Amino acid sequence: MKQLGMISRSTVTRWKRLYYTHQGTIKKRKREHKSTMKHDKLIIRAVARCEDEDRQFTAADLRGILAGWVEDPPSVSHLRRWLKKHRYNYKLCLKMWYESDPTRISEFWAEYATVIRPQHAFKDLVFLDETSFDPHQARTKGWMAAGDSVSRASGKVVGKRVSVYALLGVNGIIDRAITEGTYNADDFFTVLRRFLERIRGQHKVMVLDNARSHKTGRAELYEPLSKEYGVTFFFLPGYAPFLNPIETVFACVKREVIKNRGRNEDALPYITEAFDSVSELVNLPALFLKVGY
16 A cells, blocks of 8 residues: 555656756756857847848847857857847837927917817818738738837738728718829829818818828919818828827728738738728727827
8 A cells, every 4th residue: 555655756757857857958058158158249240230231130040140150159049038138129020100299299289279179070070191001911020129110021922012092080981092002192182182072062171191292282282172172171290190090090900901811812802891891990989089189
């Protein structure tokens, strides 16, 4: 009969195996750390080379560079730990917004409160902007210094880039124009006239950002269009997408397309379907109020 407190031989053997495996792992990490410390200056040089090229890089990229300089480069796992220790982030790198001038933001809200709000109701605001859908099926992650960001696409290309101009009201998308490729300034004013026809004589305020295509010919064209269609044009300050609720709508549409689109499928049908269901994806009155309108 087995006595209480006795430990079987198999249990002891298993514990010994775990102990020696753990000790081996510790020794391996010590060797890696020693090797990394030995080549620390070379790692800094390799990282600086990647940063000078203004690109994302992986730990495997670093190891490949180091392999050309030394015979025993540090392992990929140890390079990852080195990058984390030196405040590098492994992330999906996208373009960052520039910071807007706080003074211009204050001036915008002051103009809105004194010029637009006294003469127009909440439902009169409409927002016009453009977005595009990348044909790449994936974007790569990479190591970048904290706060830095670049854009880099990868993966298989399916279809062509799709650009969309949309006109957003508090009840949903009023109209949209979809094309393959990109729009230029001439295309914008063609689309603008089409959208203005939809809201002719409705006492609307059309809010636009300061994109170059929107500002081209601004003094010569917007005043006659305002008189012809009975629409007031109101421009956002530069680098202030947080003041434009249509940016949030575009983000929701893109998430919906990514979620529903199958691999190797054309994105266009899913883009159209997502824009048709914007009022179901986003609580637009709450969004307008959250932004501050």
